[in-house]
Amino acid sequence: MADQSIIRITKELSEIQKTTDLSLAVACRDVDVRNVKALIIGPHDTPYEFGFFEFAVKFNKEYPRKHPQVTATTTNGGRCRFNPNIYATGRVCLSILGTWRGERGEEWSAAQGLESILLSIQSLMSSNPYENEPGFEEANEPSDKRNQKDYADKIRHETLRISVVQRLEEYLHMGVDGAASPKPATLADLDDMDMEGMDDSNIPFEPFKDLCKRRFLWYYDSYLAAVEKAKKDVKDNQAFVRMPFEGSTNSMDGKFNYTELEKRIRNIKKALDAETASWAVEGLELKRKDATLAVNLQRQFEQVVETFKRNGAPHNVELEDNNPFIWTVTYIGKPMTNLDGGLFRFKIFLSPHFPEEQPRVKFETRVFHHRIAADGTPCYSASPSRREDVKTHIDSVIDALEEEHPPYDPRTLVNPEAHKLYWGSPEDRKLYNRRLRRTVQQSMEDL
Structure with missing residues (x-):
């Protein structure tokens, strides 16, 4: 009989991976489902906004009767405490994990699972994390008010520096100055090598590399906007303020340097575009x-062309330079919508490691849209x-473009200016x- 805990873990992993939640991701090696990596993307309007925070989750054989062990691994090598409840050592203090005393009824139960744990951790990433420290929940003294701001300021800086910039530089094998460094071997690199005596355990397990690269491109403008705003509040080389609850080995120490961060963020964008x-x-x-x-992508292209013709779809698909790894789609604006009359081109760039690396899409025709x-x-x-x-990617891009009544979702904030107008007042929406419409008209004039 199969191990019931393995069945439960596998089911939970599958359910999270199938959801459309844009802020959680989980992965494990096929041979070791008890050791899971999880990624939480920091919530909007908090100092953790769009940061990439990774956790190691180790399930015991008594799961779900007993909770798993959860360790934060985004700690800058054990030197950064990102929250009163997320220590520099990686300890995550939550009552459901048995690492913090909670009220009656807040302890772990078999009805809970991995998703509830991740959502509980995500809830710690609030707009005012200072209040997460016991005894500081209702801190109203002037000194506490100053500390609240100072604490948020340094978390915002380190979220960008450690969880975003350092992570992407490592993925792209870049130095702080933007220069490339030698790449470590990957499974793809070893295809033509003698694999005898080697196994996957010798290769770094980086399941979120592609996701983080694509999300960086989503949130690039938001990162730059955060830097621009923060530069008005703090000066370069200004030291972080140590909080009353931070100790010498469990703190977030350092200095602000948004000038350097901005340069590194722009270098990452250039490196991703070059890649x-x-x-x-x-x-x-x-x-x-x-x-x-290559043969598979060529066949897919021919099938998509035939499908569009058969269904009478107005859109056109071509290969650039007859290269099955670059598709050019000409999208015709949907009638009776704000896109009516528009003619927009976007390219789909496919990786030599597709589908492990997902496509990167870019509109060549300018369009002012909250999802672009x-x-x-x-x-x-x-x-x-x-x-x-x-074709699923083509359809999904078009669906995002045409969606008439999308629910508010700050995780899709890729165009701060358009997003603000779209979700603003009625007058803002009219301006949006x-x-x-102006970009729709220009799309025809530019032909």
């Missing part, structure tokens, strides 16, 4: 070799079960519609 462009060259080489992936970043990067979500189907 995307490199896919075309690598893709042509795979096509020349008749690699399986200023540089043309669209915010969309393709079905996890069809991530290998390029006018600016969108």
